Amino acid sequence: MGRGRGQQNPAFVPRPRDTPPQYGGHQAAQQFVKPDSKYKFTKPATEEAHEQVPVPADIALLNKFIQKEVKMMKDVVVDVQRQDPKSPLYSISSFRELRLKPEVLKALDTMNFQFPTRIQETALPLLLMEPPSNLIAQAQSGTGKTAAFVLTMLCRIDVNLMCPQCICLAPTLELAKQIGEVVEKMGKFIDNLKIHYAIKGGNMAAMRGRKLTEQIVIGTPGITRDYLQKYKCIDPSKIRCLVLDEADVMIYHQGFTDISTTIYNMVEDASDSVQSMLFSATYDEPVINFATKIIKNAIVVMLKREEQALPNIKQFYVQCACRDSKYAAIVNLYSGLAVASSVIFCHTKASVMWLYENMRARGHQVDVLHGDMTVVERADTIIHFKRGDFKVLITTNVFARGIDVAQVSVVINYDLPIKYTDEGTPMVVDGFTQPDCETYLHRIGRTGRFGKTGIAINLIDSEDSMNMINVLENHFQMKIARMDPSNLVELEAIEMA
Numbered sequence: 274m275g276r277g278r279g280q281q282n283p284a285f286v287p288r289p290r291d292t293p294p295q296y297g298g299h300q301a302a303q304q305f306v307k308p309d310s311k312y313k314f315t316k317p318a319t320e321e322a323h324e325q326v327p328v329p330a331d332i333a334l335l336n337k338f339i340q341k342e343v344k345m346m347k348d349v350v351v352d353v354q355r356q357d358p359k360s361p362l363y364s365i366s367s368f369r370e371l372r373l374k375p376e377v378l379k380a381l382d383t384m385n386f387q388f389p390t391r392i393q394e395t396a397l398p399l400l401l402m403e404p405p406s407n408l409i410a411q412a413q414s415g416t417g418k419t420a421a422f423v424l425t426m427l428c429r430i431d432v433n434l435m436c437p438q439c440i441c442l443a444p445t446l447e448l449a450k451q452i453g454e455v456v457e458k459m460g461k462f463i464d465n466l467k468i469h470y471a472i473k474g475g476n477m478a479a480m481r482g483r484k485l486t487e488q489i490v491i492g493t494p495g496i497t498r499d500y501l502q503k504y505k506c507i508d509p510s511k512i513r514c515l516v517l518d519e520a521d522v523m524i525y526h527q528g529f530t531d532i533s534t535t536i537y538n539m540v541e542d543a544s545d546s547v548q549s550m551l552f553s554a555t556y557d558e559p560v561i562n563f564a565t566k567i568i569k570n571a572i573v574v575m576l577k578r579e580e581q582a583l584p585n586i587k588q589f590y591v592q593c594a595c596r597d598s599k600y601a602a603i604v605n606l607y608s609g610l611a612v613a614s615s616v617i618f619c620h621t622k623a624s625v626m627w628l629y630e631n632m633r634a635r636g637h638q639v640d641v642l643h644g645d646m647t648v649v650e651r652a653d654t655i656i657h658f659k660r661g662d663f664k665v666l667i668t669t670n671v672f673a674r675g676i677d678v679a680q681v682s683v684v685i686n687y688d689l690p691i692k693y694t695d696e697g698t699p700m701v702v703d704g705f706t707q708p709d710c711e712t713y714l715h716r717i718g719r720t721g722r723f724g725k726t727g728i729a730i731n732l733i734d735s736e737d738s739m740n741m742i743n744v745l746e747n748h749f750q751m752k753i754a755r756m757d758p759s760n761l762v763e764l765e766a767i768e769m770a
């Protein structure tokens with residue numbers, strides 16, 4: 274592909290190998306003081322300096338390209354994809370053939386869910402058969418994994434029993450809430466159905482000694498474990514379904530592994546009929562080995578690596594001479610990004626705030642989401658973004674997984690996601706920082722939802738980040754095209770699904 278280590282682009286100013294990467298390392302970011310609230314604004318110290326940073330030559334083209342593509346994205350024909358055996362939306366059966374409760378079928382009609390997707394058609398018969406079987410399932414982002422496990426939970430509960438019977442775990446409170454909303458919609462005709470959220474922001478003191486009466490508990494791992502272990506407000510012997518969404522991080526991420534396995538073991542030991550389900554768009558090899566070891570007798574539904582990236586998301590990279598010209602690129606791309614909804618991923622909260630404050634100072638309508646915001650601020654931001662009240666969201670990996678905002682048309686990796694060692698330092702191989710391939714796929718999967726088309730743009734400012742693009746392409750056997758005025762014809766010819 275001609276972009277190897279030896280064929281370095283002269284535009285790059287490579288970082289000396291002994292200098293740590295300057296994530297959030299603009300001059301202004303070094304002066305960044307964490308504000309009390311995300312809305313507190315401090316004028317960037319280097320505003321004038323940024324005016325002089327050269328804009329990558331490709332940006333005007335890219336802007337035109339985004340605007341044109343986004344306008345064309347409106348007419349996606351799901352029906353055509355449903356009949357293509359290669360598409361993740363392909364299916365031959367209807368929801369009526371899947372032995373769902375009549376109340377659920379009625380709700381699916383009102384939600385305009387006419388046909389199951391491939392993962393729903395594959396997983397639901399396996400999940401609903403008797404005796405229940407465990408499942409470890411993989412399907413591309415935005416192809417309906419949530420409905421597969423939500424419909425199973427709704428079929429497994431007995432609403433006459435006023436106690437938790439299903440536990441569903443998700444890595445972030447935003448995702449837990451989103452899953453809850455799907456349960457509410459799909460279960461709206463089921464009388465007496467109740468949901469409890471085991472997430473940050475609730476009144477934990479009130480849980481002590483209380484027995485939950487809701488049939489479905491949706492939560493993040495730490496709080497759910499406290500419910501089971503510390504407050505004993507869930508009786509694990511009554512649990513029929515245990516769902517781990519984004520299962521690869523839930524069972525294999527440093528912070529989650531112990532908690533998720535504790536919950537799994539507590540439920541598995543206490544209940545003689547629990548069905549465990551793991552869903553994600555990505556499982557690398559160690560994860561799947563670990564998952565099959567801990568989840569007993571699981572049926573495994575996996576994708577080939579080259580099937581994981583969605584062909585309906587066009588991926589590009591843009592070469593920027595240095596980190597500051599990435600900022601200049603974003604500023605110049607703003608008009609294209611604001612045509613539809615866009616998400617910009619940065620590496621750290623400091624970079625997110627830096628970019629947010631500088632964009633706001635220019636009068637651009639952007640907002641932020643990161644882990645230091647309060648629960649109320651985070652919920653508020655998601656609501657406004659989903660409603661389209663603002664178009665450009667600047668965020669960290671907290672938004673990378675699971676969040677479903679149909680109108681997101683462009684994802685920008687301001688910084689590529691990087692892999693860490695067990696010691697918590699960036700993983701370096703042969704002098705190059707390694708990308709986190711799975712997180713990359715989840716990030717770009719915030720666009721291209723349910724058969725829609727989308728654009729993913731990676732801003733590259735060093736030999737190191739260029740190498741990450743090469744690693745990503747090799748890992749998933751997919752093309753990340755260079756955005757370059759000289760290959761406009763080629764870019765426009767890239768086939769969309």
Ligand SMILES: Nc1ncnc2c1ncn2[C@@H]1O[C@H](COP(=O)(O)OP(=O)(O)OP(=O)(O)O)[C@@H](O)[C@H]1O
Nearest residue numbers: 386388389390414415416417418419554675677723
């Ligand atoms: N059978 C269906 N018919 C119509 N719409 C559907 C169907 N299944 C899912 N959807 C819609 O597709 C979108 C994506 O679904 P969902 O969020 O479940 O994807 P996912 O596979 O969980 O993605 P991710 O990997 O990002 O978590 C949602 O808006 C959902 O309402």
